[in-house]
Amino acid sequence: MKTMLLKSIEVIDQSDNVTLVPNLRMLAGIGVGIIIGVGILALVAYSRRNEGGLFSKYDERQKVAQGLAYRNGFWTVVVLLCGWYILDLCDLWLPTGRNLTILLIMLTGVLVYVVSCIMMDAYIGLNDNRKRTAISLSVLTVSNLGLGFANRAAGSSTFVMNLLVGCMTLVVLAAIGIKALLERRNGGEEE
């Protein structure tokens, strides 16, 4: 069994000199990240135990709006993937490289979904607090941007991921702010 396992992670393709040895440092980093993420979720769930738990609750109109937002995000991803495929077919390479392009497409789809939800008042749930959401997003933005710049200074190649996620959360924050301003300008409610 041990021999089989060792063989499976040390296969070398002699014709192309391609090694299939996994990047163990990256795997370990992802593992630590998952553990920390689960820990943060547990903390959030505990702090929200009197407010309906970890998950936000939405009313029927918000769920319908989220469905439309999912559609917007889905088609954004499809169009971007098609665009990337066409560029690939024409041998027009993007300067971003494969991994970064995939990440950019994913984050763009998520961003379109989230901003659509915000504009349709379907992002903040019934048991959510807008101020607390804004604070959480601010912390995420600052920590991701900070980590990104720190990783770049340390010469790490993964700094781009942190910077992209930080920019995404910054755009979400901006969308929440713009929506709040628009609501205030329209007098809130009662016409």
Next chain:
Amino acid sequence: MKNLRMKSARAAKDLSQQALAELVGVSRQTINSIEKGDYNPTIRLCLAICRALDKTLDELFWEETDQP
């Protein structure tokens, strides 16, 4: 189509949109959307709103037409 009957029923009870939303278990924006005619609520939500405002479904949500 705007639901002015619901708006006036809410005003008669001296309830804000937020207060009615909390009574009924939805967001304020949903109440606003219903009153502006931007969203058609389900029967369940209609009934909840009627109960909160002490009105019948006909009084708040029936669309009157010109047909005899």
